[in-house]
Amino acid sequence: MKYYLFIVITYLLSCIYIQKTYAQTDSQLLKDLRILSSDKFEGRKTGTKGAELARVYLSERFKEIGLKSFGSSFKQPFTFKGDKDANINGINMIGYIPGKTKDVIVISAHYDHLGIINRKIFNGADDNASGVAGLLYLAEYFMKNKPAKTMIFASFDAEEMGLQGAKAFVAQPPVDLNQIRLNINMDMISHNDKGELYVCGTFKYPGLKKYFITDNPNLKVLFGHDDPKQGHDDWTNQSDQAEFNAKNIPFLYFGVEDHKDYHKESDKFQNINKTFFTDAVNAIKTIVSNIDKERDIQKIFREKLKMKKQ
C-alpha cells in the first residue's frame, strides 16, 4: 500500500514537473519577443548600447535562419538630424531571400524603442519587439517555403524618432525602387483583448483585399484606419509604411489599436496576449504567402473544389 502511494505521488509530481517545463519553453516566436523586450536591451533606443545588443541578436538570428546580406553585413548605417540639429547615427538591419522573379516584397518592423526614461526601462514588448519577432518568424517560414518574389527583411532603426530608418532605406534602397511591389509593415501586433488585428492600406489598394483568407475564428482581421477622412485615426503616416507610400509603393500595415500600455513602462512581455500574437503572425504569414503566390479567393476556392472531387 505504501509503495502504491509512493508511485502515485511520484506520478503526480512528474506531471507537475512536465507542465512546469512546458510552460517555460515557449515557441521561438515568443522567445524572440521575450528576449528583445528584456531589461538587458534597455528599451533599444537609437544610438544606445541596448540598440547595439539588439543588432547583435538580430544578426545572429538572421545568420541562423540563413538570410543573405546585400553587402558584407546585414547593417545599413545612416545619419539624420535630431533635436538642435545634432547628427544622430542609426543602423537598419537588412537581410533577404532571393526569389524566382524580379519582383520584391519588403517585410519591415522597427526594432528601436524609447530606451530609459527617468531611470525606468521602457521595454517596448508590443512596440515593437512583437513586429521584429514576427519578421523573424516570416523569414524562417519563407526560408523553408521558398518564395516566388524576393523577400527583403528590413528591421528599421529610429522609427520612434520620425521613421528615420525607413526614410534612409527608400533613399538608398538595396534594389531598384520600382522592383518593390509591396511593403508589409508590422508595428504592434501582440496586444489586443478583443482579438482584433487591423490592416491599413486596402483603402488605397483595394485590389489587395482578395488575398485575405484566414480561417482562424479567434482572430478578427479588420480593414481600416486608412481613410484620409479619419484624420488622426488614419494610420497611413504613423509608422514606417509611410515612407514607402510616399514613393507610391503599395503597402499593408498590420497593427493593433492603442492600448493601456502604449508608450508606457508597462509595455512588457507579461502584458502581451500570447495566443493573439501567435494567431496574428500566422494570419500575416498566410496573407503574405497568398500575395507571393498570387493565390486569391477565386484560386483558393477552385483548389478546394478540386480537392473535394479527388
Ligand SMILES: [Zn+2]
Ligand atoms: Zn512602433
